[in-house]
Amino acid sequence: MKKLFAILAIIAVFLPTAAALLWAGEDPDVQNIDDLKKSAPRVYLDGYRLDTDYIKTQIEFVNYVRDRKEADVHVLISQQGTGSGGSEYTLSFIGLGSYDGLKNELKYFSNKIDTQDDTRKGLVQSLKLGLAPYVARTPIGQILDLNFAGKVRQTPVSDAWNYWVFSLSFRARLEGEEAYTSDSLSGNFTVNRVTPQSRFRLGFSAYQEKSEYDYDDYQETSSSLYRSIDGLYVFSLGDHWSVGAYLNLNRSTYNNIHLGISIHPAVEYNFFRYSESTRRQLRFLYRAGYNLDKYMEQTIFDKTTEKTLSHALTATFEARDQWGSAEISAEAASLLRDFSTNHLKIMGFLNIRLFKGLSLTLDGRYALLNDQLSLRKSDVSVEELLLKRTELASGFDYRLSVGFSYSFGSVYSNVVNPRFGGGYGGFDMY
Numbered sequence: 547m548k549k550l551f552a553i554l555a556i557i558a559v560f561l562p563t564a565a566a567l568l569w570a571g572e573d574p575d576v577q578n579i580d581d582l583k584k585s586a587p588r589v590y591l592d593g594y595r596l597d598t599d600y601i602k603t604q605i606e607f608v609n610y611v612r613d614r615k616e617a618d619v620h621v622l623i624s625q626q627g628t629g630s631g632g633s634e635y636t637l638s639f640i641g642l643g644s645y646d647g648l649k650n651e652l653k654y655f656s657n658k659i660d661t662q663d664d665t666r667k668g669l670v671q672s673l674k675l676g677l678a679p680y681v682a683r684t685p686i687g688q689i690l691d692l693n694f695a696g697k698v699r700q701t702p703v704s705d706a707w708n709y710w711v712f713s714l715s716f717r718a719r720l721e722g723e724e725a726y727t728s729d730s731l732s733g734n735f736t737v738n739r740v741t742p743q744s745r746f747r748l749g750f751s752a753y754q755e756k757s758e759y760d761y762d763d764y765q766e767t768s769s770s771l772y773r774s775i776d777g778l779y780v781f782s783l784g785d786h787w788s789v790g791a792y793l794n795l796n797r798s799t800y801n802n803i804h805l806g807i808s809i810h811p812a813v814e815y816n817f818f819r820y821s822e823s824t825r826r827q828l829r830f831l832y833r834a835g836y837n838l839d840k841y842m843e844q845t846i847f848d849k850t851t852e853k854t855l856s857h858a859l860t861a862t863f864e865a866r867d868q869w870g871s872a873e874i875s876a877e878a879a880s881l882l883r884d885f886s887t888n889h890l891k892i893m894g895f896l897n898i899r900l901f902k903g904l905s906l907t908l909d910g911r912y913a914l915l916n917d918q919l920s921l922r923k924s925d926v927s928v929e930e931l932l933l934k935r936t937e938l939a940s941g942f943d944y945r946l947s948v949g950f951s952y953s954f955g956s957v958y959s960n961v962v963n964p965r966f967g968g969g970y971g972g973f974d975m976y
């Protein structure tokens with residue numbers, strides 16, 4: 547018995563020490579790696595709807611910061627649609643501080659049929675390649691290993707569809723309560739073909755909604771309907787010029803249109819090269835054409851059918867850089883027979899990083915309206931007014947939002963913790 551107690555006492559004394567030694571010896575390079583990572587580049591990820599948690603878990607050889615002012619590398623990720631229905635991602639790597647002057651740009655293309663996991667894996671691979679030159683300048687670059695996966699064979703590019711892409715979507719919605727029910731159906735079918743020299747798009751859209759109210763002595767049924775066929779053809783005339791045409795056929799209860807047809811040839815000039823479109827654009831587009839409108843009800847101008855010629859000039863500026871992003875567009879349009887029948891619209895979005903941790907966001911639209919030719923002559927009911935089932939006479943409309951965001955504290959954001967979903971555990975918060 548004494549021997550047993552002696553053995554247990556020895557185990558009690560030496561077991562914690564042995565466990566500590568075993569734990570420390572499990573990975574002898576952990577401490578060394580942690581020391582190396584302290585000198586790794588600090589990276590600021592700047593993009594829309596990025597899966598940053600996934601990126602951080604897949605690329606652990608850099609440090610992530612929440613503010614561009616604290617970064618060694620600013621990674622600006624911009625995105626635009628491709629002809630196949632996927633996206634073209636442009637990854638701009640901008641060196642700051644001791645890396646000033648070290649810049650690089652990569653592109654990644656996703657397909658329409660790619661899952662979100664496919665897309666984020668492709669982005670991570672591009673990020674790894676783009677960050678390698680910065681990491682190579684630090685001690686942690688000594689333990690990086692770049693491998694080549696698979697073998698490459700020379701294969702000709704073959705496209706059985708010849709760049710044609712077809713997309714179909716359908717959605718049904720039903721909701722209600724004791725005194726109210728509502729249902730809606732919407733569908734969309736598009737045909738696209740995009741090549742370096744031309745772009746073709748034809749889309750069919752449909753939407754209808756019906757709402758019924760039954761409360762005490764009040765019963766009312768309200769419905770709206772919209773149908774549209776939109777066509778676009780654009781042909782390239784070089785790095786700055788394009789020509790094309792728009793086609794639209796539509797039916798809308800809101801706009802009092804039984805059948806609307808418009809055909810508008812157009813020409814566009816881009817001040818910057820089209821190849822720079824993911825970072826900056828300054829486009830001027832002029833279109834002019836023919837419009838035929840058959841109205842559901844007689845308009846305030848006593849018309850049931852109207853044929854007009856109209857034209858419009860639109861200027862659009864888009865930019866995305868280290869300071870933030872901007873998108874501003876202005877359009878002036880009128881009838882050719884009567885310039886007083888016109889509208890002027892200004893729309894814009896602006897996000898500016900003012901200084902460390904503080905950003906300003908502006909989003910707005912303002913329109914002067916003097917071309918509401920389809921306004922119906924009959925009175926608008928209270929139900930139609932409250933439910934916005936029909937267009938109302940107005941000399942203008944506007945929308946404006948202003949916001950500030952400010953954050954402070956630790957600049958590092960390497961840690962990923964998905965527990966409880968990062969939110970309120972799925973409960974509704976009131």
